[in-house]
Structure formats: structure tokens, C-alpha cells
Amino acid sequence: MTGSIDRVVVVGGGIAGVSTVGALRSGGFDGELTLVDAGEFPYDRPPLSKEYLCGERTFEQIALRSPRWYQDEEVRLINLSMVTALRPAEGKVELGDGRLLAADRVVLATGGQAARPPIAGVDSRRVHVLRTADDADRLRRVLVSGSTVLIVGAGLIGAEVASAAVELGCKVVLVEPTSPPLAAALGVEVAAWLHALHADRGITTVAGPVVSCTEVSSGIEVRIGGHAQARVVDAVVLGVGMVPETSLALGAGIEVDRGFLVDSGQVTSNPAVLAVGDPARCRGRDVPRAEHWEAAQLDGQRAAATVLGAAPPVPMAPWFWTDRHHRHVEVVGRMSDAERTVTRGAFGGRAFSVFGLRGDSIVAAVAIDDSIAVRAARRMIDRSMIVDSASLADPAVDLRKLLRG
Incomplete structure (x- = not known):
């Protein structure tokens, strides 16, 4: 320039x-x-x-x-x-x-x-999105204890809203055509485990596409493809990108x-x-x-x-996080690039991590309440390190020692 x-x-x-x-x-x-x-x-x-x-x-x-x-x-x-x-x-x-x-x-x-897919009735005042603080303010007014909310999309935003709605005392229906959602980012095992947390919190999960939304006297009626019975809820939230x-x-x-x-x-x-x-x-x-x-x-x-006209920041493996049902999830790299996985800690336990490997190199990791592991994994990915799977899987092995080689 x-x-x-x-x-x-x-x-x-x-x-x-x-x-x-x-x-x-x-x-x-x-x-x-x-x-x-x-x-x-x-x-x-x-x-x-x-x-x-x-x-x-x-x-x-x-x-x-x-x-x-x-x-x-x-x-x-x-x-x-x-x-x-x-x-x-x-x-x-x-x-x-x-x-x-x-x-x-x-x-x-x-x-x-926020995306609004071409679904009949999504322009209803009872259909909400979440992209801005104004959106959140409007949504918070309807997420009151005892109300029923149907969330379309079980990706990051949909799952986070579902978690918040349960905390606020709502009954939640979560609709997602993909099973399990976020598998490409998290790997199938972790994605399925995370999605199952919704049921543990009393959330009803439904597979299928939303066909229409129609306002009725008692709320809004939602029809879902493959399901004969429509669902009548107080509000709908679109979490579809x-x-x-x-x-x-x-x-x-x-x-x-x-x-x-x-x-x-x-x-x-x-x-x-x-x-x-x-x-x-x-x-x-x-x-x-x-x-x-x-x-x-x-x-x-x-x-x-x-x-x-200065040097750009050093490229690093991509990283993001999400929170749901009091679990903190961090992802580094791309699990879709992995050929196999190694689990560190008890899968589904208080804190654990799943590393994605290609050959003997880490290409991705998903950490559940384990920020230290994901930080170490990021450095390993950035260095294209060769790692020993057994050491990686052993919680007694200090990941910082693996980094030092």
C-alpha cells in the first residue's frame, strides 16, 4: 500500500x-x-x-x-x-x-x-434471533420461568441459549437436523457427549428441519419435518448462523x-x-x-x-471456546483433519481432553474444563511436534515436559 x-x-x-x-x-x-x-x-x-x-x-x-x-x-x-x-x-x-x-x-x-432461513412464519414477533444486545434484551423478556422456548439450531449459539434458558427456569425444546451437531469441529465422540448434556438438563432434543411457524392464541405453533405432531411454544429462537x-x-x-x-x-x-x-x-x-x-x-x-507496514502477528492454530451447562469447552486446530484421537483423563469426567492426531503429530484438541491442556496442544500444533500417544494420554505426565521434548 x-x-x-x-x-x-x-x-x-x-x-x-x-x-x-x-x-x-x-x-x-x-x-x-x-x-x-x-x-x-x-x-x-x-x-x-x-x-x-x-x-x-x-x-x-x-x-x-x-x-x-x-x-x-x-x-x-x-x-x-x-x-x-x-x-x-x-x-x-x-x-x-x-x-x-x-x-x-x-x-x-x-x-x-443473524440469519433467518426461508421458513414460513419466521417474521412473527414470537420468533427471536440473537446477534445484538437489543436482541438479547428482547429475548430475556420472554425467557421467564415456566415459559416454553423452542430453539432452532444446536450449534454454538443455540446450545448456549438453551443452557441459559434452563438456568432461567424455562422448558426448552432444541431442534437440530444434524446429528450430532458440531461433529466437524469437535469430533463425533465429543460432539455426541456434549449434545447429550442437554437431555441431562431436561431439554427435549428433536431431530429434523423446522417447516413452519404459525402464531396461535396460546403462542406459536412449530411444525417439524418428519413429526406428525406440531409443538406449541411461547417463543422460538433461531440459532442458524x-x-x-x-x-x-x-x-x-x-x-x-x-x-x-x-x-x-x-x-x-x-x-x-x-x-x-x-x-x-x-x-x-x-x-x-x-x-x-x-x-x-x-x-x-x-x-x-x-x-x-509492520510484520503481521505470527500465525497460530485456530482456537475458540463455548460454555454450556456449566462446562467450559475449548477447541484448537481442526478435528476434521485428524486420523485418530487420544483421550487424556476419563472421557466425560470432571476435566478431560481429546487430542486429534495425524500420524504422530497433533492437529487438533478439544478440552473440557482443561485450559492447560488446550494451551499446550496449541503450542504443539504450531510447532508441528511429534508426540508419544501414551504420554499424551497419561494425566500424570506434565504436558509442559512434552513441550520441552
Whole structure:
């Protein structure tokens, strides 16, 4: 990227956007730095399906940064505002109120919207999604003790909402056509064990696609393919993924294909525009978007390095986490790449891990309430280490010693 870069505008205040401005300042960028966000302030989204939904944390407590941080870092935060158009050829960004911001580089961190599949009746007021704090506020008002909620999708969001709803005293029906859900990410064994936890907590799990939702006097009637009897519940929650918000890029003639297409430095088809976070997808690689918190954070750091002309962060094995029914799950690498697995600890016990191996090298790991194991596994994956399966499986063997070789 050429030319003087004195003014950077970041569009979107999720973790990807905040990571970008933070990395720019910590990397020495001393120009004008603006963050435009549609909300009251940038906030963290993982708590929306957990502590925030359960009322254990307030809106202010999920802020990504304090108001003072933006002042100290000299980041101009324009909140409650939308960018309506990009004008990269003019070096301008247009806001909804008509204001124009000067920008030598624009970083799109626009996230996306919760997906609403083409199911009859999903526009009902009784059908909810969970992507924003406003969504969580609306959902929390219906997740009252004694109510019945049907959740469509047993992936990360669906399972987390199901767990929260049970904690709030709801009766829960969880519908998922795939059995077991998340098998590609977790491996079939762990995925099946995790899915079975729902039944242990009194959740009814149903296999099949949702065909229609119809409001009735007593709630909303849900018909599920392969099941003769419809279910009448108080509310429905859709947990079936997200749709990337790419309208700004399309309006500016930037290449889009199932998200923003970017290079290894997060640069789009227009060299003055970068893109980060859930909607970004690496050009030339037919792989799914990495829709996880740390992946978005690292995108922001890479984008900042590109703007600064600095070295990007060192690549690491992908990592994400989820919580359900008081169990903390961490995943590193890709279990779908594994040829075989090794279990450390008693499978299903208080804390255990499952390592995925290809040959004698670890390519992935899933840890249940065992963060030490997943951290060690990540370092082993990053080093392409050869490991002894017996030592890996033995809880008495210190994984740090294996790392030292």
C-alpha cells in the first residue's frame, strides 16, 4: 500500500474493529483515528448468549473498552451512527447524517446479521434471533420461568441459549437436523457427549428441519419435518448462523463472495479498503469464514500491521471456546483433519481432553474444563511436534515436559 496514511476510519465496533484501532495505536500510528459504531458504545458479544442473557452482567459491564480508553488513545468514537457509503477514490466516508469523514484507509468491521432461513412464519414477533444486545434484551423478556422456548439450531449459539434458558427456569425444546451437531469441529465422540448434556438438563432434543411457524392464541405453533405432531411454544429462537454485512463494499464496487474477499493482510480488491472480522474471507481459499472472537481480534491486528507496514502477528492454530451447562469447552486446530484421537483423563469426567492426531503429530484438541491442556496442544500444533500417544494420554505426565521434548 502506497501513499501517506494519516487518517484511518474503522467501520464497526465489535472486537475486530476495536482490535484494529488498539493495534494501530500500540503499533505507533499517530494519525487521525476514527471508529464509527451504530451502538451506544462497542461491546463484547460472547456474553450475550451467556452472562448478559442471564442477567449476571450489565450492558456497561460488557463494554470492550472504557470511555476513558478512547480518550487516552485519542480515538474519535462516533457512536449511534451508520456509515452509508464509501468513497475510496475520493478518500471519503459518508455517514447517515450526511457528514463526510476524510480517510486514507478504511477498515470494514461491519459484522453481520443473524440469519433467518426461508421458513414460513419466521417474521412473527414470537420468533427471536440473537446477534445484538437489543436482541438479547428482547429475548430475556420472554425467557421467564415456566415459559416454553423452542430453539432452532444446536450449534454454538443455540446450545448456549438453551443452557441459559434452563438456568432461567424455562422448558426448552432444541431442534437440530444434524446429528450430532458440531461433529466437524469437535469430533463425533465429543460432539455426541456434549449434545447429550442437554437431555441431562431436561431439554427435549428433536431431530429434523423446522417447516413452519404459525402464531396461535396460546403462542406459536412449530411444525417439524418428519413429526406428525406440531409443538406449541411461547417463543422460538433461531440459532442458524449469520449473514455477512457487505452492502458498503458492494456499493463501492469491492469484490464480495460469501463475505469480503481479502488477502493475507486483510486488504480487499480496493487497496484503500481493508476488511476484518466475521465477514472476511481469504481470497483463493475455499474455506468457511472464521466466525470466532479470537479470529476477529487477529484480523484487526493483521489489518493494523498492513497499514503500518509492520510484520503481521505470527500465525497460530485456530482456537475458540463455548460454555454450556456449566462446562467450559475449548477447541484448537481442526478435528476434521485428524486420523485418530487420544483421550487424556476419563472421557466425560470432571476435566478431560481429546487430542486429534495425524500420524504422530497433533492437529487438533478439544478440552473440557482443561485450559492447560488446550494451551499446550496449541503450542504443539504450531510447532508441528511429534508426540508419544501414551504420554499424551497419561494425566500424570506434565504436558509442559512434552513441550520441552
